[in-house]
Each structure stands twice: as C-alpha cells, then as structure tokens.
Amino acid sequence: MKITRIETIHVREFPVTWVQIYTDAGFAGLGETWFGPRAVAGAVHELFSPMLIGRNPLEIERHWRDMFDMANAFGYAGAESRAISAIDTALWDIAGQAAKQPIYNLLGGPCRDRIRVYNTCAQYGKNNDTELAFLDAGTLASSLLDEGITILKWAFTDHYADLSRGVYLSDQDLELMQEPMRQIRKAVGNQMAIANDGHGRWNLQNAIRIGRAMDQFGMFWQEELIEPTNVENHVTLAHEVEAPICVSERLVSKYQFREYLRAGAAEVVMPDLIWTGGITETKKIGVMAEAEQAPVAPHDCTGPVNVFACAHICMNAPNTMVMETVRAFYKPGGFYDRLVEPNIVVKDGFLLAPEGPGLGTRLKAEVRERPDVIIETSDTPGGYHWSLTSQFEVVNEGGKRFVRKKSRRLIAAPDTARGHFGPPPR
Numbered sequence: 396m397k398i399t400r401i402e403t404i405h406v407r408e409f410p411v412t413w414v415q416i417y418t419d420a421g422f423a424g425l426g427e428t429w430f431g432p433r434a435v436a437g438a439v440h441e442l443f444s445p446m447l448i449g450r451n452p453l454e455i456e457r458h459w460r461d462m463f464d465m466a467n468a469f470g471y472a473g474a475e476s477r478a479i480s481a482i483d484t485a486l487w488d489i490a491g492q493a494a495k496q497p498i499y500n501l502l503g504g505p506c507r508d509r510i511r512v513y514n515t516c517a518q519y520g521k522n523n524d525t526e527l528a529f530l531d532a533g534t535l536a537s538s539l540l541d542e543g544i545t546i547l548k549w550a551f552t553d554h555y556a557d558l559s560r561g562v563y564l565s566d567q568d569l570e571l572m573q574e575p576m577r578q579i580r581k582a583v584g585n586q587m588a589i590a591n592d593g594h595g596r597w598n599l600q601n602a603i604r605i606g607r608a609m610d611q612f613g614m615f616w617q618e619e620l621i622e623p624t625n626v627e628n629h630v631t632l633a634h635e636v637e638a639p640i641c642v643s644e645r646l647v648s649k650y651q652f653r654e655y656l657r658a659g660a661a662e663v664v665m666p667d668l669i670w671t672g673g674i675t676e677t678k679k680i681g682v683m684a685e686a687e688q689a690p691v692a693p694h695d696c697t698g699p700v701n702v703f704a705c706a707h708i709c710m711n712a713p714n715t716m717v718m719e720t721v722r723a724f725y726k727p728g729g730f731y732d733r734l735v736e737p738n739i740v741v742k743d744g745f746l747l748a749p750e751g752p753g754l755g756t757r758l759k760a761e762v763r764e765r766p767d768v769i770i771e772t773s774d775t776p777g778g779y780h781w782s783l784t785s786q787f788e789v790v791n792e793g794g795k796r797f798v799r800k801k802s803r804r805l806i807a808a809p810d811t812a813r814g815h816f817g818p819p820p821r
C-alpha cells in the first residue's frame with residue numbers, strides 16, 4: 396500500500412485544519428489540528444507530504460520519527476508539531492481501516508467499556524454555559540448533573556489576571572473569584588467536581604494564593620495556573636497547593652512532558668493529541684505517566700476529530716482519568732454535527748467508544764462544498780532532506796570502503812503543493 400495524495404482542508408469559520416491521506420488501496424485517513432491553518436498547511440505540503448507520498452502508510456512509527464527529525468532540524472514545536480499530529484492521526488485511521496479494527500484495538504485493546512467525561516463550559520450558539528459559569532454557576536452545575544455529568548471545568552480567573560498580567564491580585568478579587576465555587580457547593584453540594592484552568596496567566600506567587608484559597612472547595616485539579624515554561628515552579632506549586640496540578644495542552648511531545656513527569660510536577664497529565672504529536676505520541680505520553688503513577692486526561696475544546704482520536708487513547712490507556720468534552724460543541728445546536736458523521740456520543744456522563752474500523756468518523760461531504768473551504772493538495776514525492784540523511788554515503792565496492800556523494804536531489808518543496816481555493820474541481 397502506498398500514500399498517493401495528501402490534502403489539507405480548512406473552513407474559515409474555525410481555525411481548524413483537517414488532513415486527509417489517500418492510498419492506492421482506496422483508504423482515506425482523516426486527521427485534525429487546530430489553530431494557524433495556513434501555517435499548518437505550509438508544514439504539511441512543504442515539509443512532510445513530499446517525504447510521505449509513495450511510502451507505505453502503515454509504517455507509522457518510521458514516519459513519525461522522520462517527520463519529527465526533519466522538524467527538529469530547526470525546532471519542532473509549533474505548526475510543524477500540529478501538522479505531524481494531524482498526519483499521524485490520519486495514518487492511524489488508515490491502519491484501522493486496513494485492519495478492519497477500531498484504533499484502540501491496534502493500541503492493545505480496551506481497558507474500559509466507556510470513558511468518563513467532564514464538561515468544559517465554553518459556549519456556542521444558543522448555549523450559554525460560559526455566562527452561567529461566571530454568573531449563575533449553581534444553575535450550570537444542576538443542568539450538567541441532569542445530564543449525568545459530574546465534573547465541570549472553566550477558566551474562572553482569566554478576567555482577574557487581565558487586570559495586571561497576573562502580577563497583582565487584591566484580597567478582594569481573590570475572594571470574588573471564588574463566588575462560582577460557592578454557588579456550586581450551595582446548589583449541589585459535593586455532587587459536582589470543579590476543575591479550574593488558569594490558562595497560564597498568573598505568576599507563581601498569585602498562583603499559590605489562588606490554589607490555596609480554592610483548596611477549601613476540594614478542587615478536582617488546578618490546571619496551568621502558571622505557564623508550563625518552568626518545571627521548578629510547578630514543583631513548588633504542587634507542594635504548596637493541595638489540589639492536583641494539571642499540566643497540560645501546551646507541552647509538545649514526550650520530551651517536554653518528560654521534564655515535568657520526572658520532577659513530579661505533573662500530577663494530572665493532559666496531552667493535547669492534535670498538538671503534541673498525534674496518537675503515536677499521546678500513547679507514549681500516557682505510558683510515561685503510567686510509569687509515574689499519574690492519571691491521563693486528554694485535552695479538548697477544539698474540533699470533533701480530536702475527540703474521536705482521544706477516545707481511542709482513553710479506551711486503551713489503563714490510567715485514563717477523564718476526557719474533556721464541550722456540550723456546547725457536540726450537542727444539537729453545536730458545530731460538530733455540521734462537520735462530521737457520526738458525531739461523538741456522550742451518554743450519562745460517559746463518552747461511548749467509537750464504532751467501526753479506524754477513527755470511527757468521517758468529514759461530512761458538504762464540508763468540501765462550503766463557500767469558505769480551502770483545500771490544498773500534494774501528490775508528488777520529493778527526494779531526501781539533509782536532516783534525515785546526509786548528501787554523502789559510505790559504500791563497499793570491489794573490496795574497498797569509501798565515501799561518495801549521493802546523486803539524489805534534495806526534498807522538493809513548495810512547488811509540490813497545488814492550491815485549490817474553493818470547492819475542488821470535479
């Protein structure tokens with residue numbers, strides 16, 4: 396089996412990029428990433444498509460390593476890592492389709508029957524969960540409990556951090572930011588677990604004050620109270636705050652998670668599958684967390700394909716704690732229904748395992764027909780790249796060992812990508 400064509404698909408309504416990888420066996424694999432679609436499409440078509448076209452899509456580990464090594468010639472985190480994540484997911488989708496198995500069976504099979512979810516209280520359309528989180532959190536908690544959801548998360552402190560870039564926090568504001576937790580405890584007692592996401596906006600001193608103050612509510616976790624750019628400060632935070640410290644979606648690859656895990660700074664491990672390196676890398680991060688006896692809770696609040704990909708990790712990983720989902724996105728009136736079929740299914744507070752071979756979902760055909768769609772295609776293999784193999788080679792000929800220059804050309808770059816703006820030609 397060979398990869399014949401790689402597409403990036405972006406709709407202007409969302410900062411999403413889908414990658415579709417086509418094969419000569421008729422399989423089409425789907426992957427997704429979120430943010431910076433033009434940069435991601437550039438990385439897919441300029442760097443990785445010329446390398447992958449013509450290769451066997453089932454050699455996922457080899458492709459991941461080659462893509463990472465090429466990107467890491469100049470620093471891997473960013474659009475390159477997001478592109479790798481989407482490509483890797485699409486390759487796993489092909490592998491699952493070829494094996495006629497859901498991806499979680501290829502990862503080692505399920506460790507559970509369904510996946511506990513929490514609700515991140517983003518809002519969309521007529522859903523007003525964000526407003527409720529700030530203004531009437533008791534009502535929000537009750538409505539989630541009505542659906543069987545027993546854990547909620549929101550970024551309860553962003554607007555206080557905005558006042559001083561997280562450097563100054565008055566006692567009055569520290570008290571005020573806990574009002575939603577008081578409302579939740581008053582309305583539903585301890586039936587609802589509460590997680591807080593600081594979005595990395597605070598300095599260490601205020602992060603400790605916030606974490607300690609909120610400890611009275613038995614927080615489910617404290618996520619990114621400070622930016623994950625300093626392992627030692629996270630260790631301090633973990634010692635000072637009772638709630639588990641969650642780190643988190645902006646750590647890219649096993650190498651960045653390794654630092655936090657080794658230091659004991661990641662009490663809850665939250666990889667973002669579509670940023671950190673796809674299914675291949677998220678599986679490994681989960682295993683590293685397992686070795687440290689830490690739970691895994693994959694990140695979401697992005698597109699629907701991410702939830703499907705994470706569902707396979709969550710079904711498989713023995714240390715899965717909970718999966719992030721956003722009811723404003725997946726329920727009727729959200730946007731997932733307009734993009735994929737089937738949609739994810741959340742029932743009684745649990746995400747059901749994807750069904751069928753591969754990822755278990757597809758982009759809806761009408762996505763390609765949208766007036767705001769941008770589809771770019773690569774279908775030409777390139778040569779080698781200096782970061783993967785040298786321009787010279789060591790050879791044995793006639794009993795003699797010597798060095799000679801290779802004759803192959805450098806990897807072909809932008810001219811291999813052909814942009815189709817608007818619906819593709821029929």
Ligand SMILES: [Mg+2]
Binds near residue numbers: 592594643644
């Ligand atoms: Mg977060």
